[in-house]
Every structure is written in C-alpha cells, then in structure tokens.
Amino acid sequence: MKKAGILNRHLSGALAELGHGDGVLVCDVGMPIPDGPRVVDLAFRAGVPSFTEVLEGLLAELVVEGATAAAEVRDANPAAAGLLAGRFPALALVPHERLKELSAGARLVVRTGEARPYANVLLRCGVFF
Template identity: 60%
Template sequence: MKRSGILHAELSGALARLGHTDKVVVADCGLPIPAGPTLIDLAFRFGVPSFLEVLDGLLAEVVVEGAVVAGELAAGNPVIASGVAERLGETEQVQHEEFKSLVAGAALVIRTGEATPYANVILRCGVPF
C-alpha cells in the first residue's frame, strides 16, 4: 500500500507512464472527451471530486512546464481562474472551441466532478532535471 500521494491505481499507473511534453487534461464533468486519450473518470457526483482538488493532487506528483486554459475561463469562472493562476502562474489561453480540439492530442484525460463552466486545463509535462 502506498504511504501517500494518488491512491487510484489506474491513475497512478497512467501518471508513471507520462514523458516529457505529454499532455494531461484535468476536465470538468461536461467537457467532451474524444476517442484517443486514456480517460480516468473520477467523477462521482456534481462537485465531487472538485477540479482544484484533483489539480492539487496532480501537481504534487507531476512536473509541469506549461499549461493551456480556455480564454473564457477568467470571465466565466473567476474562482477556478484564480485557483489555476495561484497554482500555475501564467497560462496560454485559447478559445474554448480550440481548447476542445486540443484535448484529442492529450495522452491522458482526468474527468472530475466539477460542474462549473470552463473548469479545464491542459498540462504539459516537464522533467525534474
């Protein structure tokens, strides 16, 4: 049994297989998920687990060198926008429709129970050295 960190076996394994520049999407429960990326569905019910809870868990285990959010996030969901900015600093912004098309190129999508608009981020993996 792991002492700490992400306990979800499938998610933990998927994170261990990521490499430099692979993309991981943390998604709200409404984001359309295309065929292609591995999907880890954590959504239990609306709001559980929250987007920021899942993001915090990932950031404790994965090196991130960049991130993309929908340009509509700041106006459409200021609470999540503030949380993302606190955790990730400056992010690239694209229109929501373009964001959805970028999801197909991700290695991994993690679906949360978040039920607020634009609560999605694409994380680009870095290396710890």
C-alpha cells in the first residue's frame, strides 16, 4: 500500500502510464468529457474535491511542460485564474470552445468536484531529465 502521494489506485495507475507530450485535462463538474480519454472521476459533492486540491496533488507527481485554459476564466473565476497564472507563467489562454476541442486529444481526464465556472486546465506532460 502506498503511504504518500496520490492514493486513488485508478488515478495513480493512470498517471504512471503517461508519457512526454500526453495531455491531462483537470476539470470541474460542468466540463463536457469527450469520448476517448481515460477518465478518473473524483467528484463526490459540489466543491469536493476542489480544483485546487486536485491540481496541487497532480503537480506534485507530474512533470508539466505546458498548460492551456479557457480565457473566460479571467473574468468568471478570478481565484482559478490566479492559481493558474501563479503555477504556469506561460499559460496559454484559448476560448472555452477551443479548450473543449483540445480536450478530445487528452490521454487522461481528471474530473474534480469543483462547482465554480471555468476551473479547467489541459496539462501537457514533460520529462524529468
């Protein structure tokens, strides 16, 4: 049994399968989930677990070389926008409709219980060397 890090066996296993360039969509409860990517649904109740909790946990275990979010997050969800800007100085912002299109190419979708709008980010995996 793992004693630290991500304990959810489905999420931990999915993370171990990721490679350089793979996409991971971390999304709120309202984001449409495309057919194709593996989905680990962590949503329990509205707000649980939060986008922040899940993103921080993932970033502790992943090498991320890029991130893309919806431009609408700046006006609709300043808290999420601040979190993303602080974690990803080169954050790419695209229209929400474009983010939904891009999410179809993700290898993994991690759905949170977040109930604030536009709390979504598409991560691009890097390498540790």
